[in-house]
Amino acid sequence: MTNDADKAHSKDKIDVSVGGTVLERYFTGKTEAAYVADNTLFLTADYVNLIAFETSDGLVLVDTGMVEAPKIFDEIRKKTDAPLHTVIITHGHMDHAFGLNPWLEAGEKPRIIAHENMTRRFRTYMRLAPMNIHINRVQFGMEADIHWPDKEEQFPWPDTTYREQLTIRVGGETFELYHHKGETDDSTWVWAPERGIVCTGDLYVGMLPYCGNPQKVQRYAEEWADGLEAIASVGAELLLPGHGHPIKGKDEIRKRCLITAETLRSIVKQTLEGLNAGKTHEDIMASIKIPEHLAKEPYVDPLYDKPEFIARAIIRRYGGWWNGFSSQLLPAKMADQSKEIIRLAGGIEPLVDRARELIDSDPALACHLAEWAALGAPDNRSAHECVIDVFNKRAESEIALIARGILSHAVRKSQKALATLE
Incomplete structure (x- = not known):
């Protein structure tokens, strides 16, 4: 089912050495697929990554992309003609979950697996489509028309959901799905123990986690750290993230996940200490400092989100929206x-x-x-x-x-x- 000739070419290999920053792969305009391990395709589609595991029963696809979905389909089909057996959606964001149409149009009928909270996320998307169009225009500077799904038939509804953990077998191989809240409340990461490969979705992306977006729904810093620590514990030899470069080596993967988790826990600790001390929101945000031994690591650089934004999200979660200035209560x-x-x-x-x-x-x-x-x-x-x-x-x-x-x-x-x- 695999085109062995494709695997033989060295140019078909993605560099999985240590290094590289995530934003080098953001908005590249490229869609490319390459083998990063035996029977394991890693795809970069403009700015999001997907993974296709080849098994004797067919493909297990982790995430589906969105805008580049037709190119993704074509790239995979250049490598393998295996049927699509299972799709695992790591979370319900547009760039990860909305690229199934080319597969369905080709007659594929995969099982779709996601966390149980994803269905609720999709229903919220339907209610707030115009708002989501607006905030993404603001965030990304988009002036062109943006399509945001608002009808049930436009969503990739899962037919299998789980709450905390789910183990599946495809082609005699084990795939373990775990839930930890992070950027979303429906996040899943996938561990393929026989391959030694972990797929993190957006729980690990090689930069400061996206945990404080000023325009968007609540993020979960503490649970995100829990998830990173759990990922570190499985002993993966290859980490395939939802954005950015693959990471190779058990020790390097463990180090990066634990340093990122420690960074989040530091922000949480400082923020809660500020709340307990009765500080205003602005004083808390101004006081957040990433410890030097953490800040020196490039994979916690604030390339997308900022520590003070994360602090603000933690404040919102635990302390309400009033900022401490009385004139701002009814301004x-x-x-x-x-x-x-x-x-x-x-x-x-x-x-x-x-x-x-x-x-x-x-x-x-x-x-x-x-x-x-x-x-x-x-x-x-x-x-x-x-x-x-x-x-x-x-x-x-x-x-x-x-x-x-x-x-x-x-x-x-x-x-x-x-x-x-x-």
């Missing part, structure tokens, strides 16, 4: 606050001038001043030009993709406002 609208600030400043220009003065020395405060100017005087060109310059400068200096996306959203809003003023 005036930001536009009304901004108009009053402009009046007190003596007009727009003092705010704009001061924002530009602070753009290098205090970019956070510069952003406040620029945004107040634009909100309080939405028809003022100078205010929007200031927003564009200040927020662009701050976005360019920001490492984390989420932060960069949201800061850039302010730029796009003011650019659109300027276009209407011409």
Whole structure:
């Protein structure tokens, strides 16, 4: 069932040596498949990874992709004509779960396995499709139309679900599925003991975990750490993540998972200590520091999320949304606050001038001043030009993709406002 000629070519091998950062594989525009172990295909589809295990009963596919689904199907079919036996969805996010259509159109009828919470996630997606379109446009700077499923027939509903752990046998091989909350409450990681391979979904991605997204539903830092520690304990020789490079070597896999877990636990500990001390949310966020022995490791770099965002998510989970400032409990609208600030400043220009003065020395405060100017005087060109310059400068200096996306959203809003003023 496997095209042995394909396996024989060295160019068909993906480097699984230690090293490489995840963002090197983000948004590459490429779809490629290669063998990383015997009968084990690893696919990179633009920015998400999939794994296809070849067995004597057919393929076991871990995740399905989304936008690149037809290319994924074609790439796998270049390597093997084995039937699709089982699909395991590691979590219900769009980039991992919504690429089955080409397989179904080809007549495949796989068993679909996922955690029991995934069905609830899909029903929430149906209720909040417009919101999800909006927040992803903000986060990723998407101006084109985005399709978000909102009908039952558009979802890959699982026919087999589990709660804590599930063991399946396909082609005489064992595949163990484990649930740990993390980026989602429906996360699954897969252990193939006979192969010594673990598929982590988004529980391990080679950077600071995506545990504090400012626009999205609750993440679970402590349970995420639990999951990483469990992954470390199985003794895998090859780790295949949902994003980024494969990791080879039992010791290296264990080290990376445990360091990442320790980083999350450090953020949790500092955040809860701040809550117990009665600190305001902003003081807690400002005080979060990753210990040096952890921060030096490149695989916990804040390339997508930020430690302070994770702290904010922990606060939201345990301490509510009120930030500790009484005026913020029932606040005036930001536009009304901004108009009053402009009046007190003596007009727009003092705010704009001061924002530009602070753009290098205090970019956070510069952003406040620029945004107040634009909100309080939405028809003022100078205010929007200031927003564009200040927020662009701050976005360019920001490492984390989420932060960069949201800061850039302010730029796009003011650019659109300027276009209407011409």
